[in-house]
Amino acid sequence: MSLTPLLRKIFLVDLVKGLKVTFHYQPPSEAITEQYPLERPVIFERFRGQPRLNSNPDTGESLCIVCNLCALACPEQLIVVKGERNPATKRKEVVSWTYDLSRCMFCGLCEEACSTDALELTQDYEMALYSREGMVLDQAALERGPEPEKYAK
């Protein structure tokens, strides 16, 4: 600190110091902005996004056993599961399964409660819609998973 405050003032030392930092980040290699629709973000494995109902890959049967645990665990009570016992197989089968996406806060409690890995919050994140219609997903939509429109220039 040999410079006196006056000299520091005259030579704008503080200004130069700050500018040195900002100019250090000028080369294009330092740019960190993601050009979103063209460049996709990396989504990590545990991400909680759009829900999906899984079915057995071999038989195509739904893994859901209509135990209603997910509906009971949800703080927003937005899952409604209705099932009926099939007299032939003696198993409960889904009659209707709805999930109100517009009220979901993606806390993951339903996924944790599910006893059979049927309900899963996937890594899909493109859920925006133009209206509230279509926010209540039924079993078919949940099994299909999201179908985001492909972005084209």
Next chain:
Amino acid sequence: MSERTDYLDLDTKDETFLDATELVLNMGPQHPSTHGVLRVILKLDGEKVLGTECVIGYLHRGVEKIAENRTYAMFNPYVDRMDYVAAVSNGLGYCEAVEKLLNVEAPPRAQYIRVILTELCRIASHQVWLGTHALDIGAITPLFYCFRDREEVLKIFEKYCGARLTTHAFRIGGCIYEAYEGFEQDCKKFCDAFLPKLDEYEELLTTNRIWVERTKGVGILNPEDCIALGVTGPVLRASGVKWDLRKAQPYESYKDFDFEIPTGLNGDTYDRYLVRIEEMRQAVRIIRQAVDGLPQGPIMAKVPKVIKPPVGEVYHSIEAPKGELGYFIVSDASTQPYRIRVRPPSFVNLQALDKMVRGLLVADVVAVIGTLDIVLGEVDR
């Protein structure tokens, strides 16, 4: 505050409008510098502030009432939505309060993971504060740098628990997620990369003449006022009171770590800036120690599936990035809390605003709101 007169009552004097020297001005609720929806009624004499009144409640969602209709586990995600820039700390406070009520303790590994994440969260919260505070005062560069570096913390959160902002990272009794592969390396890498970045922030601001002029001697709070108003956190420590719940009432595994509590001397905006910058350095120190000493073992204590605490009440508070965050829970032995009351740091700290800005200029109000580091989600709940 006995000297406070009823300054908003303009009709008391029989004067014409032209003689009036006082002006009442609404700042907010839609004002970029109020960090949300806070309305401050200012009574001005020219540029000078004679008094203020805060009007809050624009973001009230009734979180405490919601708690009465949810089970203990179900209420956990809601607390993230109070102080949304430090969601992990909110979750920690709530989980610990319920654990205290149940008389269980999280296993050591869970405690270490919790400490690492809450300290990362402290850094992220201070970065948001620094960026927005500097932006309010006129320095736009730190905002970009802070948000750029905060991204690394959010990535660790996303990898660990699957969400970036409203994380729902902890559960009552421990953690539900095991540390992912590479968690330790990620934390260490972040610590190594972050310290030089912190020096960069300081280079931009600490000696910058505009910054110093705008912050030094602005919004002074002396220790007695701080204690009388119940102010906590960095605002209290910048006034020279060495009070940090991590040291005063160690919770989790904080007693295992070696760290300093930075304090200020003058209690002005500049000191609060220095204290928070130093707190980030100390947070890095804690993270490094915790990552090195991360024990093996279970991450979840034995907690019944249906949480039914015994009849009783409990108050538990933690040192959140903004100050003392306390939860008061009353249990009537059912699955749902009888009453939950939250003691948010932002709400209490906001009370100091009037004391701090009297006699300053309008532009300083912006600086003081920034330095108090309030989050309106937490003020209104």
